[in-house]
Amino acid sequence: MDQEKRNQRSIDPATLAMLDRAEAEGLETAWDRHDRQEPQCGFGLLGLCCRNCNMGPCRIDPFGGEPQKGVCGAGADTIVARNLLRAIAAGAAAHSDHGRDIVEALLHASTGQSPDYQVKDRDKLAALAGELDIAVEGRSAEEIAADVAQAALEEFGTRKGTLAFLNRVPEKRRETWSKFGLTPRGIDREIVEVMHRTHIGVDNEYVNLILHGLRTALSDGWGGSMWATELSDVLFGTPEPVEGVSNLGVLQENEVNIIVHGHEPTLSEMIVAAARDPELLELAQSKGAEGINVCGMCCTGNELLMRHGVPVAGNFLQQELAIITGAVEAMVVDVQCIMPALTSLADCYHTEIISTSPKAKFPGAKHVPFEEEKALQIAGEIVKIAVEGYPKRNPERVFIPKEKMEFVAGFSVEAILSALGGSLDPLLDAIKEGSIKGIAGIVGCNNPKITHDHGHVTLTEELIKADILVVETGCTAIASAKRGLLLPEAAQKAGPGLRAVCEALKIPPVLHMGSCVDISRILVVAAAVANALGVDISELPLAGAAPEWMSEKAVSIGSYVIGSGIFTVLGTVPQVLGSENVAALLTEGANDVIGAAFAVETDPLKAAVLIVEHISDKRSKLGLP
Amino acid sequence: MKGNIVVDLEKCLGCHSCEIACAVEHSRSKELFQAVAERPRPQKRVIVEGCGGSNLPLQCRHCEDAPCVRVCPTGALVKEEIEGVVLLHDHLCIGCKWCVLACPFGVIVAAPDDKVMIKCDLCQERAKAGRLPACVESCPTGALQLASTAQLAGTKRREFLVEYLQDR
Numbered sequence: 001m002d003q004e005k006r007n008q009r010s011i012d013p014a015t016l017a018m019l020d021r022a023e024a025e026g027l028e029t030a031w032d033r034h035d036r037q038e039p040q041c042g043f044g045l046l047g048l049c050c051r052n053c054n055m056g057p058c059r060i061d062p063f064g065g066e067p068q069k070g071v072c073g074a075g076a077d078t079i080v081a082r083n084l085l086r087a088i089a090a091g092a093a094a095h096s097d098h099g100r101d102i103v104e105a106l107l108h109a110s111t112g113q114s115p116d117y118q119v120k121d122r123d124k125l126a127a128l129a130g131e132l133d134i135a136v137e138g139r140s141a142e143e144i145a146a147d148v149a150q151a152a153l154e155e156f157g158t159r160k161g162t163l164a165f166l167n168r169v170p171e172k173r174r175e176t177w178s179k180f181g182l183t184p185r186g187i188d189r190e191i192v193e194v195m196h197r198t199h200i201g202v203d204n205e206y207v208n209l210i211l212h213g214l215r216t217a218l219s220d221g222w223g224g225s226m227w228a229t230e231l232s233d234v235l236f237g238t239p240e241p242v243e244g245v246s247n248l249g250v251l252q253e254n255e256v257n258i259i260v261h262g263h264e265p266t267l268s269e270m271i272v273a274a275a276r277d278p279e280l281l282e283l284a285q286s287k288g289a290e291g292i293n294v295c296g297m298c299c300t301g302n303e304l305l306m307r308h309g310v311p312v313a314g315n316f317l318q319q320e321l322a323i324i325t326g327a328v329e330a331m332v333v334d335v336q337c338i339m340p341a342l343t344s345l346a347d348c349y350h351t352e353i354i355s356t357s358p359k360a361k362f363p364g365a366k367h368v369p370f371e372e373e374k375a376l377q378i379a380g381e382i383v384k385i386a387v388e389g390y391p392k393r394n395p396e397r398v399f400i401p402k403e404k405m406e407f408v409a410g411f412s413v414e415a416i417l418s419a420l421g422g423s424l425d426p427l428l429d430a431i432k433e434g435s436i437k438g439i440a441g442i443v444g445c446n447n448p449k450i451t452h453d454h455g456h457v458t459l460t461e462e463l464i465k466a467d468i469l470v471v472e473t474g475c476t477a478i479a480s481a482k483r484g485l486l487l488p489e490a491a492q493k494a495g496p497g498l499r500a501v502c503e504a505l506k507i508p509p510v511l512h513m514g515s516c517v518d519i520s521r522i523l524v525v526a527a528a529v530a531n532a533l534g535v536d537i538s539e540l541p542l543a544g545a546a547p548e549w550m551s552e553k554a555v556s557i558g559s560y561v562i563g564s565g566i567f568t569v570l571g572t573v574p575q576v577l578g579s580e581n582v583a584a585l586l587t588e589g590a591n592d593v594i595g596a597a598f599a600v601e602t603d604p605l606k607a608a609v610l611i612v613e614h615i616s617d618k619r620s621k622l623g624l625p
Numbered sequence: 626m627k628g629n630i631v632v633d634l635e636k637c638l639g640c641h642s643c644e645i646a647c648a649v650e651h652s653r654s655k656e657l658f659q660a661v662a663e664r665p666r667p668q669k670r671v672i673v674e675g676c677g678g679s680n681l682p683l684q685c686r687h688c689e690d691a692p693c694v695r696v697c698p699t700g701a702l703v704k705e706e707i708e709g710v711v712l713l714h715d716h717l718c719i720g721c722k723w724c725v726l727a728c729p730f731g732v733i734v735a736a737p738d739d740k741v742m743i744k745c746d747l748c749q750e751r752a753k754a755g756r757l758p759a760c761v762e763s764c765p766t767g768a769l770q771l772a773s774t775a776q777l778a779g780t781k782r783r784e785f786l787v788e789y790l791q792d793r
């Protein structure tokens with residue numbers, strides 16, 4: 001591969017070293033497969049292909065020629081809007097089904113059905129119970145947890161009309177939602193309604209479709225995702241600032257390496273516990289290993305690092321590279337963002353891919369069904385498989401890049417409040433007097449269409465330079481971790497105002513707030529700031545960005561972020577440009593409805609300019625310097 | 626390379642990717658997301674026709690003794706000496722459409738404003754940069770190839786031979 005092409009793939013030295021290694025070993029990665037897909041289908045890129053019925057598939061000519069209508073008569077606006085809605089529904093479903101699993105885990109913990117799980121954060125449980133009007137006085141944690149879990153389950157079906165966490169939403173925002181029919185009525189209900197409306201011959205009006213898409217996304221942000229976050233905190237502890245290490249260099253040459261990859265914390269928490277079992281440690285030693293090293297990847301990694309400081313081996317595009325190190329005994333996966341490519345790649349090494357969820361099987365993987373009732377026991381079995389694989393490791397094929405970087409993570413809303421001394425006031429004051437100009441949430445995936453980590457890191461660095469406090473989750477946060485931006489010392493890279501605030505509070509200029517469902521934490525902060533100032537979220541100097549997004553979950557996230565009133569810059573082009581009307585609605589018209597819209601900008605330097613301008617515009621409208 | 630576009634009928638799935646790639650190549654920006662917003666709209670020079678379950682992407686055959694060149698009253702259509710490409714110089718085109726009458730394949734079409742004609746130029750800009758025509762590069766199944774007559778004949782001979790030997 002020529003140097004220029006190689007260097008366009010990533011800015012992360014560990015990743016580049018592994019890409020060289022992959023090439024030398026003749027192994028393909030997502031970047032190679034992306035090259036082979038080029039040029040990609042124009043109808044698909046523009047969202048102009050409809051497969052919603054069997055009179056089709058139909059396509060619309062993007063250059064104004066024939067055909068301009070599908071067999072049913074749907075034109076570009078309808079087809080593009082329907083496709084967008086289905087992506088939102090898939091993304092909202094993924095987050096919310098993850099949320100449901102956490103709710104059920106809490107329910108089973110409360111009834112004693114899954115004894116390995118207990119309520120870890122009683123204060124948070126009590127606070128939630130208070131919010132939900134559930135009695136706490138004189139009741140055990142289990143009794144309260146059972147009621148909270150039941151109330152949460154209720155949210156999915158909705159027999160009561162609206163979601164519980166709407167009480168957190170500023171009043172002006174709620175009024176806007178109710179005016180335009182955006183108030184989410186139930187988590188599952190909105191998703192089902194997307195599928196209904198996008199069936200042939202139902203909703204054909206693109207504005208009406210997109211309004212419902214926003215409502216569905218809001219049921220994710222203020223529903224499914226928020227429940228996932230809140231109840232994960234109850235079960236596994238609310239994150240507090242914690243130190244850890246990131247990047248592929250966290251893999252250990254002389255230890256059994258287990259990577260937990262995927263999204264839900266239920267299993268991975270148990271793997272971390274099982275790996276500390278003295279019997280298994282002894283077994284590892286008898287196999288010649290010095291220990292058992294559990295590392296995270298993607299959002300499972302984020303869940304674990306937020307609560308335990310478990311090392312994180314990398315973000316989405318590094319999952320294949322981890323296997324190519326030849327030093328991973330087992331990659332244990334649950335759901336979401338796990339490349340189907342892993343199993344055939346693992347065949348080239350001693351690595352076992354161990355799937356655990358009944359929802360996600362992988363041809364060629366070892367399937368060890370995870371049951372909450374026997375969680376720790378099953379986690380132990382999984383760790384044992386990894387330990388027993390250690391002697392099969394071929395030391396000659398081991399190549400672990402040396403790069404690793406320390407980070408501080410764990411900034412839940414509670415942790416931020418406590419860093420601020422118990423109240424939002426110091427933050428509000430800093431924003432008012434302008435030492436902090438605003439807050440930007442940068443989130444999302446990796447995508448071979450954008451130089452790996454370049455979008456995340458460049459945008460983050462530019463914004464902190466402009467005195468904008470950055471909060472991150474997901475693969476963005478891992479990119480920043482690897483770059484050293486999650487360290488208090490990174491304040492030196494910030495503008496003078498932000499730097500002074502960070503140094504006074506001893507916090508990094510970039511706050512890691514968790515996994516992708518934890519973007520709900522960002523919503524909570526935004527709402528709290530708006531409530532404290534008595535304004536709508538859309539009036540605040542806030543912005544969102546997803547510089548390297550790829551998944552349908554990101555489509556839902558982007559939609560609930562603008563639905564919540566926050567301007568959002570997308571770093572890869574969404575599949576909507578086949579309809580000028582839909583594109584205009586999302587990038588301009590939405591401002592008149594919900595006070596926020598999308599922008600699309602693939603160059604992170606230009607995206608930073610858009611965000612800085614937006615924030616200064618919002619400041620001047622609020623009369624702030 | 627001097628060659629022409631050849632189609633493998635069995636491989637064409639009728640996805641129309643070649644049409645999009647062709648229009649993008651003949652746009653100002655040469656980039657899909659910008660091209661769809663350009664006015665006048667970029668136009669394709671290849672048309673996928675279907676008949677009896679088969680699909681056939683049709684474009685100019687760049688005939689040796691091109692009827693369109695012979696009938697063109699203004700000299701807008703020319704057969705290039707070196708590469709053998711039939712080119713349309715649209716500043717000379719008066720939109721008389723004699724070429725449409727003369728072309729046996731129906732692959733010269735009018736621009737949307739009906740004022741000038743448009744046709745395949747075998748992606749001259751790309752050719753100068755040593756790149757394949759856009760339609761060839763875009764075809765996901767490899768149904769479109771750029772091949773010289775000698776290459777085409779060679780492939781045909783091999784196919785014939787394999788079939789002949791199998792049947793014996």
Ligand code: SF4
Nearest residue numbers: 050053056058070072
């Ligand atoms: S729903 Fe309409 S546009 Fe879609 S495949 Fe069916 S006929 Fe075609």
